[in-house]
Amino acid sequence: MKTKVRKRINLLLRGLIVVVTVWFVFDQILHRRDLTPLQYAVRDAIDGKAFYPVMAMLLFLMVVNLSIETLKWKKLIDKLETVKFNRAFTAVLTGISVSMFTPNRVGDYLGRVFVLQDSSHIKGILVTIIGSFAQLLSTLIAGGIALMFFLPSYHDALLTDYSWIYTGTVVIASGTMLVALLLYFHVPVLKAVAGLLFPKHREKVTGYAAVFSLYTKYELLHVLLLGMARYLVFSFQYYLLLRLFGVDLGYLPSMMLIALTYLILTMIPTMALIELGVRGSVSYYLFSLYLSANGLWVEGYNISVLAASTSLWLINLAFPALLGTFFVYRLKFIRRRDYGD
Numbered sequence: 001m002k003t004k005v006r007k008r009i010n011l012l013l014r015g016l017i018v019v020v021t022v023w024f025v026f027d028q029i030l031h032r033r034d035l036t037p038l039q040y041a042v043r044d045a046i047d048g049k050a051f052y053p054v055m056a057m058l059l060f061l062m063v064v065n066l067s068i069e070t071l072k073w074k075k076l077i078d079k080l081e082t083v084k085f086n087r088a089f090t091a092v093l094t095g096i097s098v099s100m101f102t103p104n105r106v107g108d109y110l111g112r113v114f115v116l117q118d119s120s121h122i123k124g125i126l127v128t129i130i131g132s133f134a135q136l137l138s139t140l141i142a143g144g145i146a147l148m149f150f151l152p153s154y155h156d157a158l159l160t161d162y163s164w165i166y167t168g169t170v171v172i173a174s175g176t177m178l179v180a181l182l183l184y185f186h187v188p189v190l191k192a193v194a195g196l197l198f199p200k201h202r203e204k205v206t207g208y209a210a211v212f213s214l215y216t217k218y219e220l221l222h223v224l225l226l227g228m229a230r231y232l233v234f235s236f237q238y239y240l241l242l243r244l245f246g247v248d249l250g251y252l253p254s255m256m257l258i259a260l261t262y263l264i265l266t267m268i269p270t271m272a273l274i275e276l277g278v279r280g281s282v283s284y285y286l287f288s289l290y291l292s293a294n295g296l297w298v299e300g301y302n303i304s305v306l307a308a309s310t311s312l313w314l315i316n317l318a319f320p321a322l323l324g325t326f327f328v329y330r331l332k333f334i335r336r337r338d339y340g341d
Contacts, residue, residue, distance in 0.1 A: 017111075018325045021097045025318045041245045041307030054244045058237055062315050065233045066092055072134070072226040073112065076127045079214045081119040090327040091115040096317060097324030108132075111324070123211045130187060130215070134227040136266060137180050142231060143263025144173035146256040150290070153253075185220055188213040234316055235259070241308035247301055249291070257286050261309075283309040 045051050066089065074088040083091070091112040098111030109132075113124030151166055183189075191209040215223075238258045239251060247254075261283050268278060287305045291297040 014328045017098055017328050020101050021321055021325050024101050025321055041303050042311075045244050045246070048244075050244065054240055058240060058315055061233055061237050061240075062320070065230055065237070065316060066320060068226055068230040068233065072131050072223055072230070073128065075219070075223060075226070076131050076215070077112075077116075077119075077124065080123055080127060080211065081116055083115070087115060090324075093320055093324035094327050095324070097321045097328060100317070100321045120208070122208050126208060126211050127214075130212070130220075131223060131227070133184055133187075134220075134224045135230065137184055137224060138227040138231040139259075139262050139266050140180055141177055141228075142235075142259040143266075144177050146259035146263070147173055149256055150260055153256075153290070153294070184224065185217050187215070187220065231262075234312070235262075237316065238308060238312050241311050242304070245304040245307045245311075247287070247304045247308070248298075249296065253290070257290055260286050279313060280306045280309045 070085060070089045070092050073092060074083055074085060077083055077088070094115065095108040095111035096105075098107035099105035101107070109125045109128045112128055113121045116124050148170055151169060190212045191206055235255060235258050239254045242249065242254055249257075261279075264282050264286075265279065268282075284302055284305050288297060288302065291301065
C-alpha cells in the first residue's frame with residue numbers, strides 16, 4: 001500500500017474515532033435522562049464540607065486506577081514489545097476512547113494494540129484479552145463471595161425453608177470461580193484449542209495463539225493481583241460516591257452490593273449507547289432490594305444511588321475517554337511493515 005494512501009487512511013480513522021468519542025460522551029452528558037438525578041444530587045452535595053476533599057480523592061483514585069491497569073497491560077505486552085510506561089498509559093486512555101462506542105467496550109483491545117510499533121496487532125489483542133480475563137476473574141470472585149452473603153441477608157428463609165437454594169447457589173458460585181481460576185492459570189491450553197477449532201489454518205492460528213504460552217503461573221498471578229487491586233480501587237470510589245450523595249450504609253454492605261452490581265453488569269451484553277442507563281438501573285434495583293428488605297430504605301436514596309453510579313461513569317470512563325482523544329494521533333492502524341512497502 002502506498003505511503004500517501006496509508007497515511008490518509010490512518011488520519012481518517014483517527015479523526016473518526018475522535019469525533020465519535022466526543023459526540024458519544026457529550027450526548028450522554030447533555031441528552032440522557034439518566035443524568036437528571038445527578039444535577040439535583042450534586043447541588044445538595046456541593047454544599048457539604050466533604051464535597052471537594054472527596055472529589056479530589058476520587059480524581060486521585062482515577063489516576064491510581066488507570067496506573068494499575070497500565071502496569072497490568074505493560075507486564076503482559078512487554079513479552080511482545082517493550083513499551084515505556086507513559087506510552088502504555090496513553091494506550092490505556094486511547095483504548096477507553098475507542099471502547100466508548102463499541103459493544104461491551106471491545107474496542108479497548110484495538111485502541112491499545114495500535115500503539116505497537118513492530119509487534120503483530122493480532123498477538124497484541126490476544127495478550128490484552130489475558131489482562132481482561134484477569135479483571136473479569138476479579139469481578140467473578142468478588143461477586144461470587146458477595147452473592148453468598150447477600151442471599152441470607154436478603155431473606156432468612158433461605159437458611160431454613162429454602163436452604164437448598166442457598167446451598168445450590170454456593171456450589172454454583174464456587175464451581176464457577178474454580179473453573180475460571182483453572183482456565184486462567186492454564187491459559188496455554190488455549191493454543192491447542194485454537195488449533196483444533198481451525199484445523200485448516202492450524203499453523204497460522206497456533207502461531208498467533210503461541211502468545212498464551214509466554215507467561216508463567218507466577219506472572220499470571222502477578223497480573224491477577226493487579227486486577228484485584230484495581231477492582232478494590234474503583235469499588236472504593238463507588239463507596240465514596242454513595243457516602244457523598246447521602247447513602248448511609250456501612251462499608252461491608254456497600255461493597256457487597258457494589259460487587260453484585262459489577263457481577264451482573266459483566267453478564268449483560270450492552271451497547272455503549274445504553275450502558276449508562278443499564279448501570280443505573282442495576283445499581284438502583286440491588287440497593288433498593290437490599291435496603292428495603294432490611295428496613296433501611298429512605299426516600300431520596302433512588303436519586304443518590306443513580307447519582308453515584310453516573311458520577312463513577314463520568315470519572316472513570318467519560319473523562320479518561322476525552323483525555324484519550326488527545327493521543328489518538330499515535331495510533332497506526334495500517335503500518336508500512338504490514339504491506340511490505
